[in-house]
Amino acid sequence: MDTLQQRLAEVRRRIATAADRAHRDPAGIMLLAVTKIFPAQVVRDAYALGLREFGENYVQEFEGKLPQLGDLAAARFHLIGHLQSNKCARAAEMFDCIQTVDSPKLARRLNQAGKPLDILLEVKLSPEQGKAGAPPEELPDLIAAVRECPNLRLLGLMTMPPWSADQEQSRPYFQRLHELAGRHGLPQLSMGMSHDLEAAIEEGATIVRVGTALFGKRRKP
């Protein structure tokens, strides 16, 4: 069994190698440690190894963990799972960044919570990506709505391509997201996971969301 420290070193090496191929500075790529389903102690272990940015998918699950993480002063938490509008107030309290905003209604609900939040818009680039995410043609209205919310700081776009073992299948999605972010003047691109982070970095990712490669297999939610 590898230790978390060894797996972290391997993920950092993969990020550095891909950045090097793309002539990019790896310092411009955030490693977001995805700790969904894993207990609070796993977040603490990762924090002890220097990780500071954490991704969680479920508001309710995170509610159970957060009380055990209060002393991790520099930790920042990102919601990367689908958000229901009735959970916006709670999500705004617990998270620093919401990466899954996909409707003006969700943006307004988050804004109403009254806490400053970093925001990424989740984009759906094909029907196979499921229900979550705004299609590209809705982005102009969605961006305008978020920019009218004084508590929301719009940073960029996020997407999750349909799963494939071959990361070349993800690449066109990453290229498309990059192009959309450029068109709308948004600096952050959250794309790439354990199996396709190299292609994502080559296509401009500034945030890679990595769970399995750091923490191993998850049980089903």
Ligand SMILES: *Cc1c(COP(=O)(O)O)cnc(C)c1O
């Ligand atoms: C679970 C999850 C990840 C991490 O996936 P791994 O394959 O475990 O690295 C990244 N992004 C989102 C949106 C997820 O739900």
